Amino acid sequence: MNFQMLSPAEKIVEIMNRIYYGGMTTASGGNLSIRDADGVIWITPSGTDKGSLRTEDIVRIMPSGEIIGPYPPSVEHPFHREIYKRRPDIGAVLHAHPPALVSFSVVQQLPKLSVYPFVKYKCGNIASIPFKFPSSIELSEAVGEKFERGTDIAILENHGVVTAAKDLHTAFSLLEAVNLCANIEINAMAIGHMPISISPKHMAVYMLNVASPMKEFVEHIPTERENVARRELCALVRRSYQRQMFTGEQGTYSMRLEGDSFIITPCDKDRAYLEPEDLVLIKNGYRQGGKNPSRSADLHARIYRNNQDVNSVIIAHPPHIMAFAVTDAEFDTKLISETYITLREVKKIPFGASIMQPELFAREVDLKNPVCIVENDCVIVCSSSAYAAFDSLEVLEYSAKTLVGAAQLGGSYKKMNDDELNAMKQKFGL
Numbered sequence: 001m002n003f004q005m006l007s008p009a010e011k012i013v014e015i016m017n018r019i020y021y022g023g024m025t026t027a028s029g030g031n032l033s034i035r036d037a038d039g040v041i042w043i044t045p046s047g048t049d050k051g052s053l054r055t056e057d058i059v060r061i062m063p064s065g066e067i068i069g070p071y072p073p074s075v076e077h078p079f080h081r082e083i084y085k086r087r088p089d090i091g092a093v094l095h096a097h098p099p100a101l102v103s104f105s106v107v108q109q110l111p112k113l114s115v116y117p118f119v120k121y122k123c124g125n126i127a128s129i130p131f132k133f134p135s136s137i138e139l140s141e142a143v144g145e146k147f148e149r150g151t152d153i154a155i156l157e158n159h160g161v162v163t164a165a166k167d168l169h170t171a172f173s174l175l176e177a178v179n180l181c182a183n184i185e186i187n188a189m190a191i192g193h194m195p196i197s198i199s200p201k202h203m204a205v206y207m208l209n210v211a212s213p214m215k216e217f218v219e220h221i222p223t224e225r226e227n228v229a230r231r232e233l234c235a236l237v238r239r240s241y242q243r244q245m246f247t248g249e250q251g252t253y254s255m256r257l258e259g260d261s262f263i264i265t266p267c268d269k270d271r272a273y274l275e276p277e278d279l280v281l282i283k284n285g286y287r288q289g290g291k292n293p294s295r296s297a298d299l300h301a302r303i304y305r306n307n308q309d310v311n312s313v314i315i316a317h318p319p320h321i322m323a324f325a326v327t328d329a330e331f332d333t334k335l336i337s338e339t340y341i342t343l344r345e346v347k348k349i350p351f352g353a354s355i356m357q358p359e360l361f362a363r364e365v366d367l368k369n370p371v372c373i374v375e376n377d378c379v380i381v382c383s384s385s386a387y388a389a390f391d392s393l394e395v396l397e398y399s400a401k402t403l404v405g406a407a408q409l410g411g412s413y414k415k416m417n418d419d420e421l422n423a424m425k426q427k428f429g430l
C-alpha cells in the first residue's frame with residue numbers, strides 16, 4: 001500500500017485501525033485529524049465505534065467553520081483546531097489512550113526517552129499538560145500553548161497522549177515510538193530494575209551510525225527463487241509487525257539467497273505495508289540500485305560472511321526483552337525449557353559494539369550463540385532460516401514477557417539444574 005496516495009478520509013480510517021487494533025485506544029476513545037492544503041480539517045466523528053470506522057463517517061470542518069458530515073466532529077475538535085491555528089507546519093493531530101502512556105499520565109511522569117537512543121532522537125519534544133476537563137476550552141488552550149512552544153508529543157495528565165506532525169503517518173510514528181519507550185520502562189520496573197540512561201557519548205555514537213555507504217548495482221533481473229524468498233520474507237516482516245515485535249519504522253530482517261547475497265528490509269518503508277519488491281538485494285557488497293537498505297545492512301553482510309550456516313538475521317526492539325536491554329537485569333534462559341532449547345545462552349553486549357566494531361561483533365554470533373542483547377539498543381537473532389529466526393525472536397519476547405509476569409508474582413525462581421540441562425542438551429542435540 002502507498003499510504004501517501006490515500007485520500008484524507010482513507011488515511012484517518014487506516015491509522016485509526018492501526019491504533020485500535022494495536023491496543024492503543026478503546027472503541028470510544030481517541031480521535032485523529034488531517035488539515036489539507038485548502039485548510040479543511042478532516043476529523044473522526046464523535047461517539048462512533050473506532051474499531052469499525054468507515055471513510056464516509058469522517059467529518060470535515062471547513063475554513064468558514066461549517067461542519068459537513070453524518071455525525072458531529074470529535075468532542076476534542078477544539079484542541080485539534082487550536083494546534084492548527086498556532087502551528088502552520090502541522091498537517092495532522094492524533095489523540096489516543098494507550099494504557100502505557102496513560103499510566104505515565106496518572107503518576108505525572110514522562111517516559112525516560114534517554115534509555116533508548118532511537119526514541120530520544122525521534123521524540124525529543126515531549127511535554128506534559130496538567131489535567132483539564134476533556135473537551136473543554138481550558139484543555140484546548142493548554143494544548144495549543146504547549147504545541148506553540150514546539151512540543152510534538154504531549155502527555156495529558158489523567159487522560160492520554162497527543163502527537164502532532166506534518167502528516168498523519170509521521171504523527172502515528174511518534175505515537176508508536178513513545179508508546180514503545182513507555183512499555184519498555186514499565187516492563188523494566190516490573191522486573192525490579194531501574195532503566196539506565198544512555199550517555200551523551202553513546203548518543204553521539206548512535207548518531208554517527210548513518211546510512212550504509214554501499215555502492216549500487218543497476219542491472220537486476222530477479223530469479224523465481226529470489227521472488228519466492230521476497231514473498232516469504234515480506235510475510236514474516238508483516239507478521240513481526242502484527243505480533244508487536246516490530247514497529248512501523250523499526251525492525252530489520254534479512255535472508256540469505258546464496259553465497260554472500262541476501263535480501264533485507266529497506267530503511268524508509270513502513271513494515272506494516274511492506275511489499276516483496278520493497279526488499280533490497282545486497283550482492284557482493286553492493287546494494288540494489290535506487291533502494292536504501294536498513295542502516296545495519298553492513299553488519300548483516302559481515303554476519304553472513306563469517307557464518308556460512310546462518311541464513312537469516314533479525315534486529316528488533318520488542319517491549320519485553322528490551323526491558324533487559326535497558327537495565328542491568330540478567331536474562332536467564334535456564335528458567336524456561338523452551339527458551340533454553342531454542343536460544344541456548346543469551347549474551348549481553350555493550351552499547352555500540354555492533355556499530356563501532358562490526359567485524360568483531362559478527363564473529364560473536366553463530367548458530368550455537370544465536371541471540372544477543374545489545375545494551376540500550378536492540379536484540380540480534382541469527383538462524384538457519386527466516387522462519388527459524390522469527391520463531392527465535394518470538395520465543396525471546398515471550399520468554400521475557402513470562403519473566404516480567406514471574407517478577408510480579410514474587411517468590412523465588414526455580415532454575416533447571418545441571419542434570420536437567422544436560423538431559424535436554426542430549427535429547428535435542430544442543
Ligand SMILES: [Zn+2]
Pocket residue numbers: 029030095096097134159160
Ligand atoms: Zn481522550
